[in-house]
Amino acid sequence: MGKNLQTGGRLRPIDLARAHGLSTQAVRNYEEAGVLPAADRTPSGYRAYTPLHADALRAFLALLPGHGHPTATAIMRAVNRGAADEAFRLIDESHAQLLDDRRTLRAVEDALRDLDPTAAPAASDPGGTFVGPLARQLGIRPATLRTWERAGLVRPHRDPRTGYRVYDGAAVRDARMTHQLRRGGYLLEQIAPLIEQVRSAGGVEPLGAALDDWHRRLSARGRAMLAGAAALEAYLRARG
Structure with a gap:
């Protein structure tokens, strides 16, 4: 593992879990899935996490609302194996999908207006x-x-x-x-x-509430992507 994984003190799985309302098994599962970098082991075989693992977990959980579980997982895996460009491509694809969804909503509104x-x-x-x-x-x-x-x-x-x-x-x-x-x-x-x-x-007036809800959900995704980007940038800086 890189130098950053060895600095900042040791954290237990329960320390990461409690900070985010997760189970320790969930933390271990995230490591096994590549969302977190591989942890060192103590002489007795216990996982020894570091503040960098905490940054990784924060980044993943921040990415989830905007990108969804499969894409957020793929982004973190790419970052953890040193393939930042692949992670950026996945992020670009999510933004392109959001833009396409906005265009779809506009098309829906136009179509309903013309009915x-x-x-x-x-x-x-x-x-x-x-x-x-x-x-x-x-x-x-x-x-x-x-x-x-x-x-x-x-x-x-x-x-x-x-x-x-x-x-x-x-x-x-x-x-x-x-x-x-x-x-x-x-x-x-x-x-x-x-x-x-x-x-x-x-x-078609009864569809107004559904369209308003659709607008709100797209806006929430866009804002969540901003929050995810900030957390991921913090993790990338911590990795050095």
Whole structure:
């Protein structure tokens, strides 16, 4: 291990654990996963941690809210094996994902703003579309539309002559809303009550609270990334 691991006094697993409300087993697991650098052992075989390990643990826990467990783990592993550029690449990818999520949210808001909340043509309306063309328009598989139908999110009618599914204006609206909300990370069971509210209200206003929550979650991620970056920088400085 590097020189920094030998300085600053010895810490026990319980010392690291108590400082962050963790179990000692969790601390050992983090070391085994490469989140913490490998610890020295005492003559009796006990792990001997140092303040540098405490810095590493603080950095990891600070990275978690903004980057998620897999990416935070990969970042720390890269740093601990001396591959800082790999860690920076992973951080860049997380920021790119956050930016993409912000663009998705903007697209959702634009799409909902453009929806005609009262569109519900009759079954015979020649403007209806079939499952294949609608799936291509949304960039999804026809099977996905059928899954949404089984979940009650989309309600196509059947062509009386062919038996094919036909999506009128209201069904297309619901499919677009479902597609955009899925892109935003919402589960089908979370989307279902929103769709029902839109149908009963005759408009998309009930989605306002969900969009506000989405904005808050993205802002929280962005701020968490800043906190994670500060803690990681402190750990990098401690490593020397």
